[in-house]
Amino acid sequence: MAYEIIKKVPTSEEIIAKIPLSAEGYANIERHHQEIEDILSGKDDRLLMIVGPCSAWPSDAVLEYAKRLKELNDKVADKIKLIMRVYIQKPRTAKGWTGPINQPDPLATPDIEAGIWYCRELMVKVVEMELPIADECLFTHNARGFQELLSWVAIGARSTEDQEHRIFASSLECPVGMKNPTHGSLKIAINSILAAQHNHYVVFDGYEVKTSGNKFAHLVLRGGAGVTNYDVESLTEVNELFKKNDIVNPAVIVDVSHDNCMINGVKDHNAQYDIVLNVLDSIKDKPELRKLVKGFMLESFIKEGRQNAENNPNIDLGGLSITDPCLSWERTEKLILNLKESLSDNEQ
Amino acid sequence: MGYRVVKKLPTADEIIAAMPLSEAGYKSIAKHHEEIQAILRGDDNRLIVVVGPCSAWPDTAVLEYAKRLKALESKVSHAIKLVMRVYIQKPRTIKGWTGPVNQPNPLEAPDIGAGAIYCRKLMVNVVEMGLPIADEALFTHNARGFIELLSWVAIGARSSEDQEHRIFASGIDCPVGIKNPTHGSLKIGVNSVVAAQHSHYIVLDGNEVETDGNKYAHIVLRGSNDQPNYSIENIIELSNLFAKNEVSNPAIVIDVSHDNCMVNGAKDHNQQPNIIMQVLDQLDANPEYRHLVKGFMVESFIKSGKQNAETANPIDLGGLSITDPCIGWEDTEKMLLALSERIIKRA
Numbered sequence: 115m116a117y118e119i120i121k122k123v124p125t126s127e128e129i130i131a132k133i134p135l136s137a138e139g140y141a142n143i144e145r146h147h148q149e150i151e152d153i154l155s156g157k158d159d160r161l162l163m164i165v166g167p168c169s170a171w172p173s174d175a176v177l178e179y180a181k182r183l184k185e186l187n188d189k190v191a192d193k194i195k196l197i198m199r200v201y202i203q204k205p206r207t208a209k210g211w212t213g214p215i216n217q218p219d220p221l222a223t224p225d226i227e228a229g230i231w232y233c234r235e236l237m238v239k240v241v242e243m244e245l246p247i248a249d250e251c252l253f254t255h256n257a258r259g260f261q262e263l264l265s266w267v268a269i270g271a272r273s274t275e276d277q278e279h280r281i282f283a284s285s286l287e288c289p290v291g292m293k294n295p296t297h298g299s300l301k302i303a304i305n306s307i308l309a310a311q312h313n314h315y316v317v318f319d320g321y322e323v324k325t326s327g328n329k330f331a332h333l334v335l336r337g338g339a340g341v342t343n344y345d346v347e348s349l350t351e352v353n354e355l356f357k358k359n360d361i362v363n364p365a366v367i368v369d370v371s372h373d374n375c376m377i378n379g380v381k382d383h384n385a386q387y388d389i390v391l392n393v394l395d396s397i398k399d400k401p402e403l404r405k406l407v408k409g410f411m412l413e414s415f416i417k418e419g420r421q422n423a424e425n426n427p428n429i430d431l432g433g434l435s436i437t438d439p440c441l442s443w444e445r446t447e448k449l450i451l452n453l454k455e456s457l458s459d460n461e462q
Numbered sequence: 463m464g465y466r467v468v469k470k471l472p473t474a475d476e477i478i479a480a481m482p483l484s485e486a487g488y489k490s491i492a493k494h495h496e497e498i499q500a501i502l503r504g505d506d507n508r509l510i511v512v513v514g515p516c517s518a519w520p521d522t523a524v525l526e527y528a529k530r531l532k533a534l535e536s537k538v539s540h541a542i543k544l545v546m547r548v549y550i551q552k553p554r555t556i557k558g559w560t561g562p563v564n565q566p567n568p569l570e571a572p573d574i575g576a577g578a579i580y581c582r583k584l585m586v587n588v589v590e591m592g593l594p595i596a597d598e599a600l601f602t603h604n605a606r607g608f609i610e611l612l613s614w615v616a617i618g619a620r621s622s623e624d625q626e627h628r629i630f631a632s633g634i635d636c637p638v639g640i641k642n643p644t645h646g647s648l649k650i651g652v653n654s655v656v657a658a659q660h661s662h663y664i665v666l667d668g669n670e671v672e673t674d675g676n677k678y679a680h681i682v683l684r685g686s687n688d689q690p691n692y693s694i695e696n697i698i699e700l701s702n703l704f705a706k707n708e709v710s711n712p713a714i715v716i717d718v719s720h721d722n723c724m725v726n727g728a729k730d731h732n733q734q735p736n737i738i739m740q741v742l743d744q745l746d747a748n749p750e751y752r753h754l755v756k757g758f759m760v761e762s763f764i765k766s767g768k769q770n771a772e773t774a775n776p777i778d779l780g781g782l783s784i785t786d787p788c789i790g791w792e793d794t795e796k797m798l799l800a801l802s803e804r805i806i807k808r809a
Contacts, residue, residue, distance in 0.1 A: 115609075116674040117633040120663070123670050205625045208653040208707075209660045212625075216663050224663035226670040253626050255603065256665050275644065276624040277553045277560075278601050285465040296623065297645035305556045312557050315468070315564055315572035317604050322471055322574040326464035 123227050126258040133234045135263065139241045146246035146265035149195055150289050153408055154330050154365045160192075161457065162367060162409025164248050164266060165446060166199030168420075168438040171214045173236045175433035176200065179416055179443070180240045186447055187245065190454040197266050198245045199413070202233040203252040204437055205272050211423065211436070213252075215260075220423040220436060230259070237263045251290075254282040264288050271296045271336055271372070274306045283310035285318070285325035291334040291367050291411075298338020298373075300348070304355045307331050311362055332365035334411065337373025344368045344393050349403045356406075368393055369411040371438065383419070383439035386412045387449050394456070412449075418442035471575050474606040481582045483611065487589045494594035494613035497543055498637050501756055502678050502713045508540075509805055510715060510757030512596045512614060512639075513794065514547030516768075516786040519562045521584045523781035524548065527764055527791070528588045534795055535593070538802035545614045546593045547761070550581040551600040552785055553620050559771065559784070561600075563608075568771040568784060578607070585611045599638075602630040612636050619644045619684055619720070622654045631658035633666065633673035639682040639715050639759075646686025646721075648696065652703040655679050659710055680713035682759065685721025692716050692737060694744045697751050704754075716741055717759040719786065731767070731787040734760050735797035742804060760797070766790035 124132070152158035165183070170176050180198060187196045204213040211217060217224040218232035237260065240247050246265030251257065252273065261267075267286060271293040273279040283290045283306075292310060294303040310331035315324055333352060335343050349366065356364035368374065370389040375382050390410050397403040416433025423429060423436040433443075441449075472480070500506035513531070518524045528546060535544050552561040559565055565572040566580040585608065588595050594613030599605065600621065609615070615634065619641040621627040631638045631654075640658060642651035658679035663672055681700065683691050697714065704712035716722065718737040723730055738758050745752040764781025771777060771784040781791075789797070 115633055115666075116635045116676065117666065117671040118674070120670040120672055122668060123665055125668065206657070208656045209662070212662070224670075224672075226663060226665055253664075255626075272623040272625065275620040276627065277620060278603075278626065279624065287464045295645070296650070297643070297647060299645060302644070308556045309554075314557070314560075315574060317471060317574055317601070318465065320471055320473065322468040322572075323465040324468055326466070328464060 121227065124230060126256070129230055129234055129259040133231070133238050135238050135241060139238070142244055143241065143246070143263065143265055147288060150197070150246070150266060151330050153195055154289060154332055155363045156405065160195050161453070162195050162197060163450060164197045164199060164367065164409065164411040165414045166201075166248075167415040167433070168201065168413045168435045168440055169204050169213055170200045170202055170233070170236060171220065171436060172431050173232060175416055175431060176236060177239060179433060180243055180245055182443060182447070184243050184245055186450060190450055193454045193457040194450060196245070196450070197248050198240060200237050200240055200247040201249055202237075202260070203250060205250070205252055205270050234259060251279065251282065254278055261286070261288070266291065268293060268334060269306070269310075275302055277309070280306055280309040281314045281316050281325060283331055284312060284314050284327050285316070285323070286328055289330035289332070290328055291332055293334045293336050293369070294338055294343065296338055298341060298343060300343070300351055300355060303333055304359055304361070307333060307361055308359055329362045332363065332367065332408070334367045334369050335374065336369040336371070337376060340373055340376050340379055342374045342376065344370070344374055344389060346396050346400065346403065349397065349406060353402060353406055364406060365408040366406050367409045367411055368407060371411065371413040381439065383413065383441055384445070386441050387445055390449060390453065412446070413438055413440045414443070414446040415440040416443045418445070469575065472578065474604065477578055477582050477607040480579070481586050483586050483589060487586070490592055491589065491594070491611065491613055494545075495636060498545070498594070498614060499678050501543060502637060502680055502711050504753055508543050509801070510543045510545060510614070511798065511801070512545045512547060512715070512757065512759040513762050513798070515763040515781070516549065516761045516783050516788055517552050517561055518548045518550055518581070518584060519568065519784060520779050521580060523764055523779060524584060525587060527781060528591055528593055530791055532591050532593055534798060538798050541802040541805040542798065544593070544798070545596045546588060547597075548585050548588055548595040549597055550585075550608070551598060553598070553600055553618050582607060599627065599630060602626055609634060609636070614639065616641060616682060617654070617658075623650055625657070628654055628657040629662045629664050629673060631679055632660060632662050632675050633664070633671070634676060637678035637680070638676055639680055641682045641684050641717070642686060642691065644686055646689070646691060648691070648699055648703060651681050652700065652707055652709065655681055655709055656707050677710045680711065680715065680756070682715045682717050683722065684717040684719070685724060688721055688724045688727050690722045690724065692718070692722055692741050694748050694751065697754060701751060701754055712754060713756040714754050715757045715759055716755060719759065719761040729787065731761065731789055732793070734789055735793060738797065738801060746808070760794070761786055761788045762791070762794040763788040764791045766793065
């Protein structure tokens with residue numbers, strides 16, 4: 115093989131032993147899974163909101179964000195199930211910073227062992243705060259030590275058509291959101307869900323295994339090819355494809371970032387706020403679609419916007435994204451409180 | 463995790479020990495790599511033709527095909543570097559038979575232990591005949607025991623945008639052909655080539671490793687959305703993208719099957735030889751792009767067409783595809799002889 119070994123990395127057992135999660139933490143994750151599954155199956159009519167920074171860096175700012183989100187959670191939990199993005203791996207268009215798991219200091223050389231400690235510690239801390247966490251499953255190798263901390267997993271737009279990721283998704287106990295591919299084909303996205311809900315034979319860790327099939331695999335709409343796909347027409351098309359393909363627990367999460375916040379070819383992170391409200395408004399008189407939309411994903415951090423990590427002598431460590439631009443904390447809080455209010459109003 | 467363990471599998475070391483490749487076999491692979499790299503670099507003017515069944519089943523017919531291909535090789539090797547498809551894993555649109563490595567008997571339950579032995583044995587046999595072999599890297603786990611037998615690897619259309627596969631491609635010695643994605647974006651296809659040519663940090667087998675970057679990663683055009691993409695306009699677009707992205711060893715292999723042999727929405731496998739000739743005609747008319755097209759991929763088996771393994775009664779074990787339709791051996795031989803003659807003339 116064409117590679118150079120840098121050093122041995124700790125095994126999953128060593129990682130878990132060094133930074134253990136409490137029994138209470140594990141029990142919380144189980145409860146989160148159950149609640150999220152109930153929302154996806156329609157037993158619980160709260161909305162899922164998957165919010166947090168594009169990439170989980172730097173850790174101090176991520177923990178400050180978690181603290182604020184936890185406080186907000188206590189005010190909205192009867193209407194909204196909040197899940198925090200703790201994204202440790204980043205897919206790239208071609209190459210670049212692949213997230214804190216590979217490079218915990220984006221300005222130093224990659225150091226995966228240091229990245230492992232950074233990410234495990236961060237995730238365990240957030241889970242111990244009783245917040246459910248989400249990540250994208252970018253690599254299917256070496257998932258243990260991280261995967262079991264998650265309450266929601268994404269299969270990214272660039273991996274959603276890949277058989278290895280689909281089969282991996284079929285083996286997870288965690289609810290998994292399959293994004294539509296970057297080019298936007300909803301048909302291929304539905305194929306991904308079908309494949310993830312089905313069982314498969316595959317090799318894991320030296321064993322032939324039969325996956326269970328993930329009955330809570332669902333769709334995440336993120337726009338495609340620079341065009342949004344959160345409109346009523348797209349949702350109607352998804353609804354019809356779900357029916358045609360006998361999808362179990364048909365559910366859609368609308369990612370209001372990525373190509374869904376493109377305006378004239380440019381990403382406007384601030385538009386995320388309005389898109390959430392627009393989507394709910396557009397389907398309020400369409401009960402079938404309203405039932406289909408189980409929640410939203412947004413990219414949000416403490417400070418609004420983004421910065422370059424490279425060539426930036428005054429890098430801001432106070433919660434300003436170094437990957438995609440994010441909504442500020444203030445706007446995030448206002449959006450979620452507004453949302454809770456409108457959900458309560460609808461009931462009366 | 464949501465899975466049930468079926469059984470323990472032999473390790474890569476056990477698989478290799480049970481069915482070793484001779485020293486001459488390893489040497490021939492090194493020589494094949496070098497020849498294919500020389501063609502991709504432009505130091506050797508021959509064309510690469512990756513040819514063989516859609517899926518490597520059943521083994522007796524695959525070996526018969528290999529025997530015929532080997533006999534033909536000496537007649538065309540001055541013009542064509544033949545590489546035989548021995549495809550042991552199959553990507554599916556949704557689900558279905560995933561190839562002999564998972565299910566060596568398509569009519570019985572999957573048995574990966576038996577599949578690993580079936581596939582290693584078949585691959586070793588073909589390599590020992592002196593033929594270079596090709597496969598698609600569908601799964602990046604447990605590649606050892608198989609990947610080092612290959613002289614050419616494909617990253618499939620459904621995986622070419624996936625970071626795990628791109629980084630895997632950047633860490634293998636073997637020349638890798640990255641297919642354009644199913645939706646056809648050549649820009650994303652070239653991004654995949656750029657990512658595979660670049661070095662990356664990643665965990666492999668419990669180690670942090672830095673991949674070398676695969677300087678022989680190149681693009682494979684396979685059409686998209688029921689439309690072909692082998693026209694001169696597509697080749698010019700790629701030429702510009704290669705230059706813009708400073709791609710090393712810029713090279714295109716044209717897969718004349720898949721969406722490239724779609725005629726009015728239906729796949730016509732018999733078109734494959736004609737498409738090769740059409741591409742060469744276009745390149746003759748636009749000689750400045752001729753150097754970019756380094757070869758072709760063809761789906762071919764002993765018999766023309768395909769059958770359905772589940773419903774065929776009786777199932778034909780004499781070399782009739784159970785996945786995509788193939789051209790038969792006679793057409794394959796005719797095509798390769800004609801191609802060889804044409805390449806010699808053009809040189």
